[in-house]
Amino acid sequence: MLFQYFNLSGVHFLIGITIIFCGFIILLISFIAISIFILNKRELNYYNWKELADDLITIAIFFEPDELDLLNKPAVEISPKVQKLLPNKYFRKILTNQLLSAKENMIGSSGDNLELLYNQLGLEVFALKKIKSKSWHKIANGIKELGLMNLKKYRMEVEPFLNYRRTLIRIEAQNTMLKFNGFQGLRFLDTATNPITEWHQLKLLEELAQLPPDDFTGIENWLNSTNDSVVLFALKLVRNYHLFQFHQQLLQLFSHQNESIRLHAIGAIKEIPNETTANHLIALYPKETLKNKLEILAALKDLAMEEEIPFIVSCLDDDFTDIKFAAASSLYYLKPNGFKYVLTHLDADKEPLISIIKHFKSDIK
């Protein structure tokens, strides 16, 4: 009896679920239909509106303000069609995006003109609205917009986000500060406790590349930071900008406990060498890991002189093939005599040295 009862209700149960599923299917299908309808309509407008925006921007880029007209603020002529569309949120989005992408590509008077157009259209109001929104990607976008358009007067609005807990917002805020304040905008590194990701570092370096390369302050503190990622970032600055004054400090980092920091210190010191650098690298070599040993040999490729030859030749005896290869490579670039030492090495007629010698003889770029 019980079994019968269960079976019946089992069927009902399944039918019930099936009906719910069917309901969901219908719901989702209508949702898909609506979405496609909206997307298609938007796409139809997209090309027209983009064209309109592009035309306006092109004119603005080459706008020449009438210098005799001191009474009126300089203004780009805006077609009635654009005026009419301006309240449309979607059009504004296209226009803003195009403006920002143009601004990213252009400097000089053309860049200034784009700022002018941006202000004239009153788009900053919407950027500020984005910053006050609840969704994080809107906030980040808003901050980026203020930075790109160089709206320094809103510095105070951006500042609270410098230590925001969401990384992506923090990155945009910091980059915007770099745009506003130049190199000083990096001072947040003095107190940064969170790791600065590789991606974040790339963005900062990219931003810095737009600034005049002077006014480097704070690097000496960052090289001593307890936050390893800050040290790594400082090392990149030293390397990219060839900051010779930090040679001594880089040598101190040779005894840092983080392998990666030592690796980057070796890579950076190669760019700011003096006559003692090669010696220091050789002194460090025996204490290093395989990866860093290879980095040292790679650095010696650029730095080594005749005096370093005995050391590099001794590396040819290492058990690791990678080290043999790196040593041979360093000697190959030590003109004119370096490579002779590989050719006359005791193992020169044994593998892998035979193949390594062949490799260099065929002069592969």
Add this chain to the structure above:
Amino acid sequence: MRILIAEDDQLMLKTLEFRLKKDGHEVFLSKDGQEAMEMINSQELDLVISDIMMPYSSGLELIGFIKQKFNNNVKTIILSGMGQENVILEAFRLGATDFITKPFSPNELSMRINRLALSN
């Protein structure tokens, strides 16, 4: 001059066209590497301005090709956001006449082109 611009950003294309036409040049446009390659072969050009990152083939490939085919008769300017030393060196090695990194100033570009035109 007869100038070809190869650039996948429509807005940039439009901007450059506007400016160069105003300077009195004859301007051809292409939005990817393949179109550019076709025009280089079919039009008698004096100058090619090219981005590096484009669909189909990169600007570096374009200038390499131009150098091989026309030697120095067609000048080339790379206009790119890729301003790394190794990229610039490679561009010159492949035969680029000039290299301008983005963000750039359109006025400066126009000046450089006019100077090229004079030296011809």
Add this chain to the structure above:
Amino acid sequence: MIWLRLLYDLVTYGLLCYSLFLLTGYICIGIFSIGEINKYLQKNSFTNYRMLASSNDIPGISILAPAYNEGANIIENVRSLLSIHYNNLEVIIINDGSKDDSIDKLMVAYDLEKLDYFVNQKIDTKKIRGIYKSKNSIYRKLIVVDKENGGKADALNVGINVSKNEYVVCIDVDCIIEQDALLKLIKPFLENTRERVIATGGVVRIANGCEIANGRLIKVGLPHDFLPRVQTLEYIRAFLLGRMAWSRLNALMLISGAFGAFDKEIVIECGGYNHKTVGEDMELVVRMRRYMEEHDLPYKVAFIPDPLCWTEAPASYKILGRQRNRWTRGTIETLKFHKVIFLNTTYGVLGVLGYPYWFFFELLAPLVEFTGIIIFVFLALFGAINWPYFLALLVCVYTFGVLYSIFAILMEVLSYNQYRRGKDILNLMLTAFLEPIFFHPFVVWAAVKGNIDYLQKKSSWGEMTRTGLSQPKKT
């Protein structure tokens, strides 16, 4: 007849429970994927990938593309790989002892010359016949390796040995890769500091029905024929919902062999690809994960949902059957090699969720389904079927299958919306209704055959191991 009744109860309730179990699993996956895709899209909305391309400090990537008898299209395929946007790049084509004229074609098209290129054999492989580079500096990124035939895993291992860069991206040479693909694929490696990203997987989409010229995708379209079209739907479901959800849990076990990036140091540490399995792509990921778990190193396997890689799907039942058969064997082999992970809490989510999912959903599901059908027929012969109940269960499961597919289509429309024409989407939805009836039974059968083949081939595998092929380093 008590045993019949017992069997009946067992099947009825067993199947019901199993269905409910799978259902719950799929609902969870669906829900999980929503949040993850949304997060990714928002993040993407203000990521300037071009910035990566113009940076001095991006890590180097080596593309590894094994080719076996690909002569027909190899020139275009290599061209398209060379046009990928990435500054610090090396494109390594590994000719795996092709019997056609691939290598000659490449020699002519790219002006190649043979060089005494030194290769450190970090992973044991078959012999390299020669390494070629172009005399033309435009193609300086290209390296062509000619080697003795040894299968895909072996070819990839050669590529790993030859590569000079920190990361390797393994792809099928006949895939069409978007030019931005590497910039997007490399980003997860740069974004994490607390845990090391050991691999990033990408989406694979079906290229049948798309317009293609010179190794480039011109326009996306839905395939005309039923078979590729169902696979289009299948791939959307698997990648957009399945893998997305698993990556959120950091329990991704499979990165498609057609498109994935790996941290080379860890790959070498683990001994490279295992050439003793037909599922070398999945096996490597599982082995790398195991390595990290066993060494107690924090790590992550990331996933990028953008449609970046397009591949031709099998259009005939014969080839498709063979492919699925191989996938099944690969799964069995991988799961068997690493069975210690199963429900083992020392392996974290991998042991508690990732592995069991593969075991119950991917491996066991077809077998359970197949057994269910056999018993059903058997019971039907004895007249012991409660028809209303079985029909209700069947319809219910069918409806859920359709619902899940429709949900996947919705996600596709809302995220990447690759199939622009309304007609295409309509067709895709229609396919969702047809798939469980016309396609699914075939897939189940192919999987069952894979199991049978696996059991039969076991002895011959044994022979192969005795010939003294190098043992990959087991961790």
